Amino acid sequence: MSFKISVPKNTAFSGDHMGLTFTHGEAHTDDSFLASRLQSKGYVVANHVGVGGEAVSDQGEASEAPQGDSPESELYEKTVQQLKEYAAEKGVDLSGARTKAEILAAINAAETDKEVQ
Numbered sequence: 001m002s003f004k005i006s007v008p009k010n011t012a013f014s015g016d017h018m019g020l021t022f023t024h025g026e027a028h029t030d031d032s033f034l035a036s037r038l039q040s041k042g043y044v045v046a047n048h049v050g051v052g053g054e055a056v057s058d059q060g061e062a063s064e065a066p067q068g069d070s071p072e073s074e075l076y077e078k079t080v081q082q083l084k085e086y087a088a089e090k091g092v093d094l095s096g097a098r099t100k101a102e103i104l105a106a107i108n109a110a111e112t113d114k115e116v117q
Helices: 032-040 071-077 080-090 100-116
Strands: 003-006 015-017 020-022 026-029 044-047 054-056 062-064
Touching (some): 003 032, 020 026, 032 100, 080 100
Antiparallel strands (some): 003 026, 003 044, 015 020
């Protein structure tokens, strides 16, 4: 999933910030944790899907959005309530997660931590 990040207050900022390159107040990233972190700091974050279901990456290249039977695509298709139930079943701490993007980031981070261990 790709996220479109917009600078708060419609500022036309161009430059690098938090590892992203903003052009005219907008940047793109596939990093759900970074997107949720920026959102908590007041940035506007939206799921960004290009033409034909392709997600636009932060380099401006097209990449496939999560599809099919992958666990990642299944999570993105769930409602917020379903995600909260899933997180409770898996023992994922959602404290501080207010939006769907933040909930997804928390779940993905917890599952990544479990895979690493």
